[in-house]
Amino acid sequence: MGLRALITDVWSWLDYKPAMADPRRPGRNAWAELTSSWVPDEDLRRLAAYRLLAAYDSNQAGQVAAVTGDDKDGTERRELGDPSKLVDTALGYLLGADQTITVAGAEHADDEPTAEATMALAVQDRLRAWAEKELLPLRVQQAERTAILLGDAVYTLAWDPTKGRVLLRTWDPGLFFPEWSEDGEHDGADFPLRVHLAWDIPEDERRGLKARLRRITYELAPIGPASRRGATKDGAAAREYLYTDTGEPILIPGDTLHPDTGAITRTYPWAPGKPTPWTCYLTDAEWELDDLNRGDILYDLPLHKATYRIRADGEVLDRLDLMADFLPVVHITNSIPTSGDHWGKPTIATVLQALDELSATDTDSSGASATTGSPIIGLAGARLPIDRATGQPLPVKVRAGTVWQLNDNGRMDALDTSAQLAELRARVDHLLDRIAANSRLTAAGLGTLDPTALPSGYALQLALGPLDSLVAAMRLARTHKYAVLLRMVQRLHQAGQAEGWPAGEALPARLMWGPHTPTDRAAVLDEVVKGVGAGVLSVETAVRMLIEAGYPIDDAQGEIERVQARAFDAAVRLADATGDNVAVRDYLGLPPVSPEVPGVPLSPMAAEGSP
Structure with missing residues (x-):
């Protein structure tokens, strides 16, 4: 191949596959016979890439390699689901624990009941109700798995x-x-x-x-x-x-x-x-x-x-x-497109050759384990059974309890392949570590890292650093698209004259992702208690930190009001600092004191004037 025939585009990472040859040259594209004539030439490489990636996800990469001539023995290849695991793992980290629709300004509807905040809260409630009816979490998971797998x-x-x-x-x-x-x-x-x-x-x-x-x-x-x-x-x-x-x-x-x-x-x-x-x-x-x-x-x-x-x-x-x-x-x-492009890059794109190496090593390990479990045995000077019809020795099989009679100089040798099997298993571990590092999913993210190898939680955060940057880039590529989708949902409801949807420009709404890594809730709680007690954290910030850590707080403003209603020590300090009982009662959520002096009921004897 000369430099003129070298193609550099979004799918160049698949050029080592014969199936990705230049579709404009007859006889070079393995998918040409499978593609209809109405498909534009500029889309053939993209469609071929999708089909190859789908084959990896369904453990059919070996069959595709046999069909395209890449590997004549591809149908014998062992594929143990590693590509699918990478895709599902990346999907789990991308989606996080949950997904929530938020509208800017809706959080102020409780403490600042302005017209704008009230409208934002109403639109947010309607979008969430629509998402529940349309099974939005399910749709997002369907689409995002496809995006991670195919780009x-x-x-x-x-x-x-x-x-x-x-x-x-x-x-x-x-x-x-x-x-x-x-x-x-x-x-x-x-x-x-x-x-x-x-x-x-x-x-x-x-x-x-x-x-x-x-x-x-x-x-x-x-x-x-x-x-x-x-x-x-x-x-x-x-x-x-x-x-x-x-x-x-x-x-x-x-x-x-x-x-x-x-x-x-x-x-x-x-x-x-x-x-x-x-x-x-x-x-x-x-x-x-x-x-x-x-x-x-x-x-x-x-x-x-x-x-x-x-x-x-x-x-x-x-x-x-x-x-x-x-x-x-x-x-x-799935990724942020390069300048001038508009197609994404799959998560397994850069490690696809490593996945091929892993599959080949698994195939070799399977063969080595067969010879290790059922070793090849060489016999010399053995008396073997004879087939009376043909006069030829019968095939010898190694079974439990089998006894062979050997001559005085007889010998039995067994081929030991356990050392080769151990080397192949070590190579599998090496490839898995390489895949984890180059895909940025990390060994800690894939669950293959020994927890005892980490001395502290800070070391775990460093180990998860590449995964954090990967998830941040994936979410950045999607933030604007989901904002556009939610804007379209509002506009189509307006066009359909749906009841309750306000007219005017659609309010900015976002799809918020949950935390993608486990959070040390005890450490966050201890940090919140110390920060609020020392006066360096507000109650609002503390409640938001607890929500992000996974505590079951549905209404942040309501939680703050419940906390303040029981904060009697803080109320005492407020009274000492201001001397304003009205502010103290408002802080505790109590109604204001009536200006009228209530009457004191008298006993019957006092009413009659008795001493």
Whole structure:
């Protein structure tokens, strides 16, 4: 291979595999026969990388190596689930103990009940209720495991008028095809103007259906006239745009036509006073693969051969106006993309060759253990049983209680391979340590570190340092994407006119991750007690530290009020310092003293004037 044929891109770490050869050169790509003609050439390396990584996760890397010619004996390779363990371990550290949706300003709703804080708390409660109905923790775990394994994951959002809420769905990134501008001047943080979700549907002989291609397209485009369900000349479902008899476009209520430019603008609930000419169109169509030519690429399929799908409410999904000025698609990357790229890097990318070495060593260990457990024995001068029919010695097997008669000079030698087996096991340990270090999951994070080897908790923190930086980088790559997703959830509820969702710009919401490493709760509690007692920590900060350490505190403000209601020593000091009994009663959460002097009931004898 010369330098001109060397490819350096996001998936170059897989170039040592023959299956990742240049897809533009015929006969060099092992996946070419398995890939449909509609797939763009620039996506072949990405799809090949996804398939290889999925094979590692399912213990099929050896079978893939045998198919692609990388290893003829690949089907005999021992694969013991190490790649899957790395992925699941990284997933656990990324997600943490739990995930919580927070809205900026909602924490002040108790102590500062302003209109902004009250609205933030209401939106936060609605987002959390939506997350519970849509099983958000489950969806996040599905998508994030895919992102860690393949480097990318995809969410889509859709308004369901029947359920009255936004539906969240996760997708295989191998079905995701964003369409970028042709000038190539885009960054990893940019959003495309059109994205496709496409896949092959196999032939169904029972129903008489041929093999088809399904493509779902989200596209930002200028707002058009109102439309309704129609039909083509051959009776197929299509969308019909509405015009008056004079040729003027009929508008959706709320849209405005500008006669001077011919543009149609719309004001969305989340941007009052800011009309825009853009909207998002949804198209869901199918093509029979027999109708497609070799030159028909995903981005330019013949629309006259398309069959459009019909939604449950009867809407034809042919450029259906979603009444939103954004694409309800969120692409998650496992790592921070390099400048000019927009694809992520899997966690096991840099240690993939080490995983191959580990699998090969496990295979060799399996063979060595077989010869160690059932050793090869050489006999000399033994009287072996003879097959009477053939006159040949019968095969000799080593079994418990077997006795051989040897001549005077007879000898029995056993091949001892235990030393080689011990070396192979030591090599396995060496490779595991190398994988733990280079993946930054660390031996302590993978649970292979001997706890007695650490002299103190500080030494454990140093051992977990690379893991902390790895988790921080992974969460940084996702923070903005989940903020965008929660913003889309609010806007789609506004567009669907869901009850209780306030109009106006969506409030900033975030998905907060739980602690990814165990916390010494006793040490945190001792630190809090000493800090508050010495006056160097406030009660608010102390309660927040306890929450982060995992103590079961649901309401921080309520916990502070309960603590202060029993802090009589602090109340005494407050009274001595200020002399203000009103401030003391407010500190303890007691109601103010009534200004009226209560009457003292008299006994009957005192009321009659008795002495």
